Amino acid sequence: MSVTNKSPAVLQVRDLACERDGRRLFEGLDFTLGAGAAIQVKGGNGAGKTTLLRTLIGSTSDYSGEILWRGQVFPQGLRAMREALLYIGHRGGVRGGLTPLENLTWYGATKTSALEALERVDLFGFEDSLCNSLSAGQNRRVALARMFLPQAPCLWILDEPLTALDVAGVAALEKQMTTHLGGGGSLLLTSHQPLNIMGLNFVDLSDCLVEESFSDTGGEHVFN
Amino acid sequence: MLLALRKRADIANPLLFFVTVLALLPLGVGPEPDLLAKMAPGMIWVMALLATMLSQESLFRGDFEDGTLEQLALLPQPLYFAVLAKSLVHWIATGLPLALLSPLLALMLNLPTEGYFCLFVSLFLGTASLSLIGAIGAALTVALRRPGLLLALIVMPLYVPVLIFGTGAVQAAIDGYAYSAQLAILAALLAAAAALAPLAAAGAIRISLDN
Numbered sequence: 542m543s544v545t546n547k548s549p550a551v552l553q554v555r556d557l558a559c560e561r562d563g564r565r566l567f568e569g570l571d572f573t574l575g576a577g578a579a580i581q582v583k584g585g586n587g588a589g590k591t592t593l594l595r596t597l598i599g600s601t602s603d604y605s606g607e608i609l610w611r612g613q614v615f616p617q618g619l620r621a622m623r624e625a626l627l628y629i630g631h632r633g634g635v636r637g638g639l640t641p642l643e644n645l646t647w648y649g650a651t652k653t654s655a656l657e658a659l660e661r662v663d664l665f666g667f668e669d670s671l672c673n674s675l676s677a678g679q680n681r682r683v684a685l686a687r688m689f690l691p692q693a694p695c696l697w698i699l700d701e702p703l704t705a706l707d708v709a710g711v712a713a714l715e716k717q718m719t720t721h722l723g724g725g726g727s728l729l730l731t732s733h734q735p736l737n738i739m740g741l742n743f744v745d746l747s748d749c750l751v752e753e754s755f756s757d758t759g760g761e762h763v764f765n
Numbered sequence: 766m767l768l769a770l771r772k773r774a775d776i777a778n779p780l781l782f783f784v785t786v787l788a789l790l791p792l793g794v795g796p797e798p799d800l801l802a803k804m805a806p807g808m809i810w811v812m813a814l815l816a817t818m819l820s821q822e823s824l825f826r827g828d829f830e831d832g833t834l835e836q837l838a839l840l841p842q843p844l845y846f847a848v849l850a851k852s853l854v855h856w857i858a859t860g861l862p863l864a865l866l867s868p869l870l871a872l873m874l875n876l877p878t879e880g881y882f883c884l885f886v887s888l889f890l891g892t893a894s895l896s897l898i899g900a901i902g903a904a905l906t907v908a909l910r911r912p913g914l915l916l917a918l919i920v921m922p923l924y925v926p927v928l929i930f931g932t933g934a935v936q937a938a939i940d941g942y943a944y945s946a947q948l949a950i951l952a953a954l955l956a957a958a959a960a961l962a963p964l965a966a967a968g969a970i971r972i973s974l975d976n
Contacts, residue, residue: 598839601975624841632832648836
């Protein structure tokens, strides 16, 4: 599946292969993420979805192939990329000993914008209780509230953002993602659940398994 | 970041350890004032060292587990300053109270009065170095589940110079010699640790996160 490239490429991956603990997870992965485009990374448990995301944000340097941020090859492009990055991982980056409000202000939000974001993830009234005492879904909402802050960075990389969220939470998230894409932002996420986002593209890591790797064009995806 | 650490209940633990062990010491070795006075500088310093190390383990642990350490590493700003800030907070929470408490413990152990001021200053400077050096060990072991002993093995040899000059200064003060040279060396150690230890710790954090 190949789509003609209309908008400028934000993040490009060429012939990427990742390893973890000496085991090759996938190889020959190619895709291009344009401005205003979204990609959902698919693959079974242990296929390397999280490893792929952690490679893209530069937390792991155990890869071969090329990653380009706006045409600049890693690691030179990494710094510029991090300035435009919002990454929410498996561990949400929410401190249990702080309140949701304090957590958001730690990420540089002003008090009013933090309160607004918390209201939009339906945590109004919980802003002053400790995150330790909130449920898993509520903690996930606190982490995701960073997406609702003003001046959000342009590249969102989200690892399983929908875990522990209820139906209404997923809907609110999809709406916010669509708004983000409409404003020219880019989105890369992993999830096992289907997402209702216009123009969502897919990268399936099981197409790039080492054992059954496609010889030349199997892993080729261009999205924008 | 400072805000996060202020809420920790851990602050009391190393202090309690420090005070109880030193309070038990006379019971263990017998209450002869001369003997205690002889041992006091060394004992207070060793206990301060252990108390600092005891609390070091949790320096990055919480942040690692909830993912904020990863977020810190992703910031465009260097990790160096984050580590420096964390070490500073750690020192304010453990080293500084230890130094402030030290005259009281010196009294309990019958330390000659000439040594009080020197003990305070040497602990004040020394524990700051200990916090910074310990950050390296904490960063290296943050990904491990039970780092206790390994942390001690990594950090202890690096603590040795601080301990030597710390106790040396107090001993010199008690014996009536000039002790400014030892304090100057302690201050120099602190300056070197402040410049280099966060660098090493930041590198260690990146390695720990890279898996």
